[in-house]
Amino acid sequence: MEQLLRELQEKEVGKVMPNEPLANHTTMKIGGPADILVEPGSLEKLQEIMKLIDKHQVKWTAIGRGSNLLVSDLGIEGVVIKLGKGMDNLELNGNEVWAGGGYSLIKLVTIISKKGLSNLEFAAGIPGTVGGAVFMNAGAHGSDMSKVLKKAHILFEDGTMEWLTPEELKFSYRTSLLQKERPGICLEAVLTVEEGNRDEIVSLLQKNKDYRRDTQPFSYPCAGSIFRNPLPEYAGQLIEKAGLKGYKIGGAKVSEMHGNFIVNDDKAKAQDVLALIQFIKRTVLEKYNVSLETEVEIIGRK
Structure with missing residues (x-):
């Protein structure tokens, strides 16, 4: 990984940040470090990055503005490619x-x-x-x-x-x-x-x-809708009917404004959000026999 880091920096492919906390790059403000986070300066620079990743046989993950994303507290192995400036033509x-x-x-x-x-x-x-x-x-x-x-x-x-x-x-x-x-x-x-x-x-x-x-509670750090709507039902309505608005595990809370949102209420960890997701799924299944599937993408080390 050290050699790859040096080569990425030497090639001037864009911003290269080792051990970068991903909480700084997600709308939920949650997530451990990326081994290397790189923000390509252009499509051509991205192609160079991919060649180096292939050369060193390292795992890679791509993110954008970090919405609809829950990153593990243990971070993400390998290279995280952030599509931002340089890829915003x-x-x-x-x-x-x-x-x-x-x-x-x-x-x-x-x-x-x-x-x-x-x-x-x-x-x-x-x-x-x-x-x-x-x-x-x-x-x-x-x-x-x-x-x-x-x-x-x-x-x-x-x-x-x-x-x-x-x-x-x-x-x-x-x-x-x-x-x-x-x-x-x-x-x-x-x-x-x-x-x-x-x-x-x-x-x-x-x-x-x-x-x-x-x-929707966008005044709080959140990832957007947590569950896909099990049409013709709506996840938020089922969660509200189950009495779960405001329910909290650790620093993660079901929004009082919209049942299908989990907000980072008080320095939440990914494990708090995951525990809350499982609790919601179990409760809705028991009460209404509906299996909720997550819409938010859950990534990173387990």
């Missing part, structure tokens, strides 16, 4: 938006709406990056990434890169090919937008932002 070409995987989804939606372009209003207030949104098929208000994506540039575990269509990404509710079937990360996405009435678009965007602000 943005280009508008007619009815197509080319956005880097590290581009903020909230920022993108705001810029596009102010130009009088529609299709992305559903994503108002969704934290995270464009790449993470493709990975999770993020959505709200009856739409999701599968409905607006034209194609995505994907980096796979073996270091190969391909452009994939929505059909090839096998999108379904909050899932894609990239999560388990063929693990990979989205480096760039091409999204389809349409011209519309600017005032109406901005108004709908603000309405969606206000709804999220009024119903």
